[in-house]
Amino acid sequence: RGFEAIRRRVLAADPRHGALYATLAERAARQRRYADAARLAAEGVALDPTSWRSHAVRGINQLRLGFPDSARASLEAAFEGDPFDLWTKNTLDLLDATAGYRTVRTAHVDVVADSSEAALLALYVGPLLEDAWERMAARYAYRPPTRVRLELYQRHADFSVRSVGLTGHGALGVSFGPVLAMDSPAAREAGEFHWGSTAWHELAHTFTLGASNDRVPRWLTEGLSVLEERRARPGWGDGPTPRWLAAWKAGRVPPPSRLNDGFVRPAYPEQVVHAYYTASLLCEMLERDGGAGATVALLAAYRDGASTPDALRRALRLAPEELDRRFDAYVRERFATALSAVDERGGALAAVMARGDSLAEAGQTAPAIAAFETARALFPEWATGESPYWRLAQLHRARGDDARAAGARVTTGGAR
Numbered sequence: 001r002g003f004e005a006i007r008r009r010v011l012a013a014d015p016r017h018g019a020l021y022a023t024l025a026e027r028a029a030r031q032r033r034y035a036d037a038a039r040l041a042a043e044g045v046a047l048d049p050t051s052w053r054s055h056a057v058r059g060i061n062q063l064r065l066g067f068p069d070s071a072r073a074s075l076e077a078a079f080e081g082d083p084f085d086l087w088t089k090n091t092l093d094l095l096d097a098t099a100g101y102r103t104v105r106t107a108h109v110d111v112v113a114d115s116s117e118a119a120l121l122a123l124y125v126g127p128l129l130e131d132a133w134e135r136m137a138a139r140y141a142y143r144p145p146t147r148v149r150l151e152l153y154q155r156h157a158d159f160s161v162r163s164v165g166l167t168g169h170g171a172l173g174v175s176f177g178p179v180l181a182m183d184s185p186a187a188r189e190a191g192e193f194h195w196g197s198t199a200w201h202e203l204a205h206t207f208t209l210g211a212s213n214d215r216v217p218r219w220l221t222e223g224l225s226v227l228e229e230r231r232a233r234p235g236w237g238d239g240p241t242p243r244w245l246a247a248w249k250a251g252r253v254p255p256p257s258r259l260n261d262g263f264v265r266p267a268y269p270e271q272v273v274h275a276y277y278t279a280s281l282l283c284e285m286l287e288r289d290g291g292a293g294a295t296v297a298l299l300a301a302y303r304d305g306a307s308t309p310d311a312l313r314r315a316l317r318l319a320p321e322e323l324d325r326r327f328d329a330y331v332r333e334r335f336a337t338a339l340s341a342v343d344e345r346g347g348a349l350a351a352v353m354a355r356g357d358s359l360a361e362a363g364q365t366a367p368a369i370a371a372f373e374t375a376r377a378l379f380p381e382w383a384t385g386e387s388p389y390w391r392l393a394q395l396h397r398a399r400g401d402d403a404r405a406a407g408a409r410v411t412t413g414g415a416r
Contacts, residue, residue: 018044018051025057029064033214034176037061045074052081056088060165064176066149068095087165094161098153108133108144113152113184121152121184128196132203132232139292140299142211144178150199152184159183173198175205177214197229197236204228211299217308219259223279224295227287230280238277239383245335246344247274256282256327257308257320285330290316338379349378356391369395 010020021044029037038061044054059074072095078088102115104122109129111122129150137143153159160169162181172193173182180202185195204225208216229237247253253274254262259282261267262275286294297315312318318326332339341349356371369392376388383389392408 016048018048018054020044021047022051022053022057025054025061029057029061031214032177032209034061034064035214038065050081052078052085055081056085060087060091063091063162064179066146066176066179071095090161090165090167094158097158101151105147106130109148109150111150111152114154117152117154117184117186125150125152125195125199129199129203132200132228136204136207136228139296140207140211141296142207144206144210146178148203148206149179150202151179151181153181154184154186156183156187159187173202175202175209177206177209180206194236197233200232200236201225201229208299211296212302215302215305216299217260217302218263219256219275219279220283220295220298220302222263222276223281223283226276226280227283235383238273238280240277240281240335240338240379240381241384241386242338242342242347242349242379242382243270244274244277245338245379246342246347247271248278248331249339249342250344253278255324257324260308281331282327285327286316289326335379335381337377338382341378349375352378353388353391356388360391360395365395365399 007020010017021040025037025040025044028034028040038058041054041058041061044051045058048054055074055078059071059078062068062074063071072092075088075092075095078085079092083089098114100115101112102118104111104113104118104126106122106126107130109126111118111125113121129148133148151162153162157167159174159181160167163169163171163174173180180199182195182198182202183193202225205221208221208224212221226237230239231237244253247268247270252268252271254260259275259279262271262278266272266275283295286298290297294316298311301311301314306314309320312320312323316323338349341347352371352375356368356375359365359368359371372388372391372395376392379387389408393405396402396405396408
């Protein structure tokens with residue numbers, strides 16, 4: 001009722017106020033409701049054919065939905081009326097630059113890439129995403145009604161424009177629901193990112209967005225995507241770090257009832273990164289306690305328009321405060337040893353790591369290995385490139401012991 005009252009008041013003052021719908025469309029897109037955004041922008045165009053912003057927002061969202069020809073027509077109309085809109089200009093340039101991209105079809109996925117690498121990439125990414133598609137269709141009791149479109153960009157700048165209209169976007173991939181976009185392996189230096197893990201993560205969004213009719217909150221869709229990575233292959237997906245654990249111990253990571261704030265209103269530089277892992281750990285706990293049906297029920301509750309407190313009560317029979325208490329207990333139990341060894345100044349774990357580094361630099365290999373083994377025992381799930389596992393692998397390799405170097409690994413999850 002509030003929206004209708006405002007709409008009538010605005011249109012009574014200006015019956016051709018198409019900018020109203022352009023603004024609404026932009027707000028819808030920020031909530032990942034791209035079909036609604038395209039529809040609202042079209043209403044703005046119908047109301048005022050000279051609302052160039054409506055044309056532009058319509059075109060951007062048509063592209064997000066996988067309709068490049070319709071998108072080009074809308075964007076060209078926008079550019080003709082307003083040639084100074086940077087997002088419009090950059091996206092038209094992108095469409096020109098990728099006009100020669102080729103599509104390779106699998107059972108459920110269209111792999112779109114530069115013609116020089118499309119066939120090769122499809123040999124690898126096609127079977128991977130078909131495996132992911134089948135697994136997720138079963139897990140979420142949802143089958144996307146349209147084919148999935150995966151766009152792989154040879155230049156990171158092109159992917160960045162595709163994502164946010166400008167160059168400089170630091171992400172690796174993005175999901176618009178049925179349309180995924182990401183860097184091609186050729187866009188990055190070898191070893192800089194894992195394209196398979198990234199593609200798997202983005203496809204998971206297709207299922208959680210679709211199953212919730214695009215109403216899933218950020219914490220749940222990102223948490224499930226990271227959890228899906230960890231389930232897919234050993235070593236995929238974000239894992240815990242000492243800085244995350246220290247932030248949790250200090251009360252700086254929001255509890256489940258406010259976890260979305262960690263994504264949309266971060267209070268410190270690393271909080272978004274910490275929110276990804278926290279959300280995945282929360283989803284892991286929910287499925288441990290309620291099975292896969294717990295998250296499926298949550299997605300259904302959001303699909304039906306429930307708020308987060310109502311969705312938790314309906315799907316999990318939990319009040320937000322009780323979920324906060326359970327999750328806090330879960331984290332403290334799961335990381336009990338590590339929690340006693342870390343704090344925001346470093347703690348015992350940092351001291352042991354520093355001692356190991358000093359010993360290694362002095363050429364005292366055996367004592368250094370002992371120190372890093374102690375650090376590993378304090379926090380066995382820490383598996384990034386800064387962890388004891390990497391140090392141990394390098395020291396064993398320097399000794400010529402490749403078997404122990406290869407054994408210095410963890411399978412509980414790591415960074416992409």
